[in-house]
Amino acid sequence: MHVRRSLLVLLLGGILLLTTSLLFLYRSSYIHLSPWATHVDNPLDVHQSWPDPEPGDETLRKNPPDQHETPTSNKTPKPVGSPSLLLQSRLQTFLDAPILNYIDAASKNEETCPRSVADKQVNQDQLHGNLQYWRDISQSDIQGHREAIVDHLRTLEKDGTEILGLRDKPYGGRGIVMTAGNKGTAQTALVTLRMLRDNYKSNLPVQIFSFPGEITSTNILDQLGELGATSHELELQKSAGAWKNFHLKAAAIIASNFTEVLYLDSDNVPLRDPAYLFDETSYTNGGGAVFWPDYNKDHPDNAVWRVLGKTCTYTEWEVESGQILIDKRGNNGLNLAALHIASHMQANHDFWFRLSGGDKDTFRYAFWVLEATYSVAPRWLSALGATDAPGTWQEGRFCGVVMLQHDIKQNSEGEYLPLFLHANLLKHRYYSGQSANKLFHIIKRPSHDDANEPSLNRVRIEVYDQGGMCVDMDVEAASGNRVGAGWEQKLTLERFEEVHGGMFKNFEDQWKLAGGQQGGW
Numbered sequence: 001m002h003v004r005r006s007l008l009v010l011l012l013g014g015i016l017l018l019t020t021s022l023l024f025l026y027r028s029s030y031i032h033l034s035p036w037a038t039h040v041d042n043p044l045d046v047h048q049s050w051p052d053p054e055p056g057d058e059t060l061r062k063n064p065p066d067q068h069e070t071p072t073s074n075k076t077p078k079p080v081g082s083p084s085l086l087l088q089s090r091l092q093t094f095l096d097a098p099i100l101n102y103i104d105a106a107s108k109n110e111e112t113c114p115r116s117v118a119d120k121q122v123n124q125d126q127l128h129g130n131l132q133y134w135r136d137i138s139q140s141d142i143q144g145h146r147e148a149i150v151d152h153l154r155t156l157e158k159d160g161t162e163i164l165g166l167r168d169k170p171y172g173g174r175g176i177v178m179t180a181g182n183k184g185t186a187q188t189a190l191v192t193l194r195m196l197r198d199n200y201k202s203n204l205p206v207q208i209f210s211f212p213g214e215i216t217s218t219n220i221l222d223q224l225g226e227l228g229a230t231s232h233e234l235e236l237q238k239s240a241g242a243w244k245n246f247h248l249k250a251a252a253i254i255a256s257n258f259t260e261v262l263y264l265d266s267d268n269v270p271l272r273d274p275a276y277l278f279d280e281t282s283y284t285n286g287g288g289a290v291f292w293p294d295y296n297k298d299h300p301d302n303a304v305w306r307v308l309g310k311t312c313t314y315t316e317w318e319v320e321s322g323q324i325l326i327d328k329r330g331n332n333g334l335n336l337a338a339l340h341i342a343s344h345m346q347a348n349h350d351f352w353f354r355l356s357g358g359d360k361d362t363f364r365y366a367f368w369v370l371e372a373t374y375s376v377a378p379r380w381l382s383a384l385g386a387t388d389a390p391g392t393w394q395e396g397r398f399c400g401v402v403m404l405q406h407d408i409k410q411n412s413e414g415e416y417l418p419l420f421l422h423a424n425l426l427k428h429r430y431y432s433g434q435s436a437n438k439l440f441h442i443i444k445r446p447s448h449d450d451a452n453e454p455s456l457n458r459v460r461i462e463v464y465d466q467g468g469m470c471v472d473m474d475v476e477a478a479s480g481n482r483v484g485a486g487w488e489q490k491l492t493l494e495r496f497e498e499v500h501g502g503m504f505k506n507f508e509d510q511w512k513l514a515g516g517q518q519g520g521w
Contacts, residue, residue: 090371102134102301106301109301117458122296122297122298123295134303145307152340165334176261177207178192178208179208190514192269192270200272205229206230207252207258209232249359250362250363254340267423269420269421269516271418271504283327286373287330288331289375292377293317293319294403295320295381295471296317298312308365308369324363342362345365377408378408379449382404382449383445383472384401385399386440387399399466399470421440425470426519444492445494458477462474473491475490
């Protein structure tokens with residue numbers, strides 16, 4: 001009897017041990033990767049516990065005033081002792097974040113992002129085109145999208161792809177990355193290159209990336225080579241029938257052998273040599289990443305808040321990805337992982353672009369996933385364009401064709417001067433009725449344009465047709481709503497060729513000599 005009982009106990013114990021082992025293997029296998037550091041067994045096994053932060057971990061340094069940690073976090077993530085463990089910790093936090101249903105999330109988000117403001121401030125096309133889609137995204141859908149991000153990193157690592165931008169890797173230098181190739185974008189890239197080389201004497205190396213077969217002209221390839229640029233193809237496929245294919249940017253930055261990258265859209269022309277940006281403190285001390293603001297803010301109904309486990313905030317703007325400054329080693333190597341996440345989002349654009357409105361905010365969302373620090377340019381963008389001349393179609397109305405972005409470095413007078421002329425709407429122009437025969441004639445901007453200024457929430461942006469696509473802005477009267485408080489806001493009109501002592505008075509002539517023109521899309 002005692003022998004039978006002992007055998008039974010041993011049998012039950014063996015079954016329990018086997019069951020426990022199988023459960024452990026199952027939990028570990030979901031994101032079990034081979035080691036990045038010799039002392040780490042499973043870099044992305046987010047089910048293990050994490051050690052306390054080591055003294056002196058650089059993620060503990062204090063943020064400068066213009067530096068942003070991921071908004072709406074309830075607490076600063078605890079750093080851990082190695083980049084691999086840090087990545088695990090951030091992914092665990094991401095996967096474990098609560099997933100709210102639409103009704104609960106909408107109620108919570110409206111407390112910080114009132115619809116009375118958000119409904120007018122959001123990109124109207126995005127809101128009206130995607131509102132029902134946002135509402136219909138289920139909690140199981142969200143869980144699937146979260147897991148897909150981790151799966152993507154797991155697959156890359158298994159294939160031998162570098163996921164973390166570790167500082168013990170060979171340094172690839174600094175350079176400019178551009179994407180071009182479709183329609184007239186190769187020509188606009190050449191214009192930017194001629195301005196950089198001939199007018200600013202910039203010696204930053206440039207790499208241009210395209211979809212397969214887009215840049216094949218020997219004439220264009222020869223011109224790129226003469227201007228010190230190299231052309232590269234990425235093995236990505238275009239989306240059939242899409243108006244634009246945006247899903248190339250993050251992959252291009254990753255594929256570049258530069259460690260530190262200034263990304264530029266092909267129609268984005270710097271107003272001086274941008275090489276000094278790599279040494280600015282808001283970049284070097286701000287996580288090694290700088291974004292520039294867009295015209296709008298995320299709506300409280302946008303499903304991105306639920307997908308990323310955040311609460312809506314009106315403390316920062318959407319970002320405009322015509323220019324991005326990034327060090328792949330930043331945030332203890334997390335910046336490269338964030339680029340891989342952004343690339344995943346861009347590849348899965350059928351979902352993510354309906355939250356982001358294109359590729360632009362996938363970069364910011366990727367940083368949110370990892371709770372990684374980044375900086376945002378401190379001055380809000382201006383619109384640059386012209387007014388229709390007397391007797392023309394919409395006489396006197398302002399037509400903005402440029403997002404005029406500003407420096408992250410102050411001049412001797414404490415000003416953030418215009419730095420990037422991103423002519424994002426100029427390619428859609430097919431009618432020229434501007435006064436003084438100028439394309440870049442008038443700057444229209446809020447009188448108080450610090451990016452953190454609350455009264456900017458009352459600025460309204462309209463995209464309309466005036467011989468092509470134009471942008472205009474207006475200001476809603478002040479109300480008692482706290483998110484629109486601040487200075488008594490008004491709009492200012494300035495002549496581009498006269499501002500800041502006339503430093504841009506020759507720009508348009510130089511741009512035209514470099515081959516710049518409207519249309520081409």
